[in-house]
Amino acid sequence: MEEMKQVLHAIQDEYPDDFAWCYGCGRLNTEGDHFRTGWDGNRTVTFYKPEEKYTSIPGFVYGGAIASLVDCHGTGSCSLALHRKNGFEPGDGETPPRFVTASLHVDYLKPTPQEALLKAVGTVEEIHPKKWKVTVEVYADDTLCATGEVIGAVMPAIFGQQ
Amino acid sequence: MEEMKQVLHAIQDEYPDDFAWCYGCGRLNTEGDHFRTGWDGNRTVTFYKPEEKYTSIPGFVYGGAIASLVDCHGTGSCSLALHRKNGFEPGDGETPPRFVTASLHVDYLKPTPQEALLKAVGTVEEIHPKKWKVTVEVYADDTLCATGEVIGAVMPAIFGQQ
Numbered sequence: 389m390e391e392m393k394q395v396l397h398a399i400q401d402e403y404p405d406d407f408a409w410c411y412g413c414g415r416l417n418t419e420g421d422h423f424r425t426g427w428d429g430n431r432t433v434t435f436y437k438p439e440e441k442y443t444s445i446p447g448f449v450y451g452g453a454i455a456s457l458v459d460c461h462g463t464g465s466c467s468l469a470l471h472r473k474n475g476f477e478p479g480d481g482e483t484p485p486r487f488v489t490a491s492l493h494v495d496y497l498k499p500t501p502q503e504a505l506l507k508a509v510g511t512v513e514e515i516h517p518k519k520w521k522v523t524v525e526v527y528a529d530d531t532l533c534a535t536g537e538v539i540g541a542v543m544p545a546i547f548g549q550q
Numbered sequence: 551m552e553e554m555k556q557v558l559h560a561i562q563d564e565y566p567d568d569f570a571w572c573y574g575c576g577r578l579n580t581e582g583d584h585f586r587t588g589w590d591g592n593r594t595v596t597f598y599k600p601e602e603k604y605t606s607i608p609g610f611v612y613g614g615a616i617a618s619l620v621d622c623h624g625t626g627s628c629s630l631a632l633h634r635k636n637g638f639e640p641g642d643g644e645t646p647p648r649f650v651t652a653s654l655h656v657d658y659l660k661p662t663p664q665e666a667l668l669k670a671v672g673t674v675e676e677i678h679p680k681k682w683k684v685t686v687e688v689y690a691d692d693t694l695c696a697t698g699e700v701i702g703a704v705m706p707a708i709f710g711q712q
Contacts, residue, residue, distance in 0.1 A: 411604045411612040419603040441581040442573045444650070445709045450573040451651045452621050456614030488606070489613045493655045499708055546661055547607045 394435055397479035398424030399468045407486050407543075412460035423457060425464030426478060432465040432510035432522070438502065449500040454534050458494050458524050461508040462538025463487040466520040469512040470542070487540035488547065490519065494536040504528035518542040556597060559641035560586035561630045569648050569705075574622035585619060587626030587672075588640060594627040594672035594684070600664065611662040616696050620656050620686050623670040624700025625649040628682040631674040632704070649702035650709065652681065656698040666690035680704040
């Protein structure tokens with residue numbers, strides 16, 4: 389099977405406009421990172437080429453950018469999974485559920501080289517009808533540089549969505 | 551005692567130029583956040599007013615920006631603590647040790663309002679001569695919005711520092 393190099397149908401493409409301003413993954417935030425998360429079989433993927441400004445030590449990617457990738461990849465993965473559970477896929481034109489991050493964890497295993505294409509791979513598990521857990525691996529080309537875990541919760545009413 | 555509103559002597563002011571390019575806390579990264587971390591008694595503090603672009607849902611701060619704050623506040627706090635253990639304070643003109651993040655954890659307790667001044671407060675503990683743990687609380691004005699934990703490790707040689 390050919391290795392996937394980009395996400396065709398991203399869940400973030402389907403968020404309503406009012407919820408598409410996230411610095412990490414909002415398609416309407418012109419200054420943001422525009423993470424796009426989709427299915428690759430039963431796993432979720434986000435590809436990301438960090439801009440040069442996101443440096444930690446020159447030559448290596450800023451840990452906060454990796455944390456942001458894990459964060460938005462996590463909430464996007466939760467949204468993909470609940471949307472699929474409800475019978476839908478991105479591209480269907482159905483509005484997906486929107487999640488917020490309850491907790492974020494990242495273990496930095498190796499310095500992440502700045503010239504590499506990053507790929508976050510997620511495994512999603514329902515732990516409660518409104519709470520999902522995503523286990524994340526972040527690769528720089530083929531090297532596993534970080535692992536993470538996101539607990540996502542269905543967006544509460546305080547954020548304006550009902 | 552009067553409440554502290556800014557950091558006078560930040561540890562990041564003392565990093566060598568080669569290690570002052572971090573997107574989060576590097577004073578030489580013109581596009582970055584310029585987090586500055588200092589002592590407030592035996593606790594560490596970083597103040598931060600996020601730019602408007604760092605939105606999640608309009609009105610609320612992007613979780614990745616909060617993770618970045620916790621991350622750099624954590625490594626800065628480790629550096630402050632080991633520097634103090636070695637007998638130095640920022641402002642002394644001594645080069646402090648530089649840390650990298652081994653792991654980062656953030657629990658998002660409440661949506662963080664975008665207009666507030668954020669304050670990260672850290673408690674630092676040595677868990678190994680080269681590894682320190684920082685417990686972090688993030689306040690928006692007086693409201694505790696997130697808690698976190700950073701494990702920082704003395705920067706390994708692979709990053710170019712000996």
